[in-house]
Amino acid sequence: MINRANLLSSPFRALILVTCAAVGATIAFAAADFPLGSYAIEGYAIVFADEGKFRVNKGDEVLVEGEYTVKGDRLQLTDKHGPIACTREGQETGTYGWKYEGEALTLSKVEDKCEGRAAAMTARPWKRKK
Known part of the structure; x- marks a missing residue:
């Protein structure tokens, strides 16, 4: 025993x-x-910088600026400001699963109360910009 x-x-x-x-x-x-850099989808771009900052652009217009953290296969986005930023109380932060494969970043919603951000982030894979 x-x-x-x-x-x-x-x-x-x-x-x-x-x-x-x-x-x-x-x-x-x-x-x-986690693959830092710029990614694009249908005229939009998202940039993940090495200091934990991200931004979403459409052309030259900055739509969202915020902060991100990565823990394992989870990406947490916190919007800070911008014309389409999710800054309402309880909606600032969303958590996503992430996978990088074949020069594409695929995000899947884990938890996000901002439906607009969740829909945009997970619509299809983000292609790496060169």
Whole structure:
């Protein structure tokens, strides 16, 4: 019979530590691997800068400026200002799953109370601008 003392023995402890470290490394790698830069879809562009800032443009007009964070495969967008920014209380922040494949960034809604932002972000993959 396995008791608590056996579970905390050296081999089991090592296995637990290695497993936790691997999971943590995977999450950190995914966040560090988020593809910064400019993406376009139907005349709109979104730019993710390295200091945690993003902006959405249509041509030369800035429509939204805000901040983003990445944790694993989750992207959190917080609108700060702009003519179409979601700045109503409770709608400022939306969370999305993200996947980068074949020069395209695909976002999927996890939670966002701003339906306009959610619809625009997830309509189709954002193509990387060169």
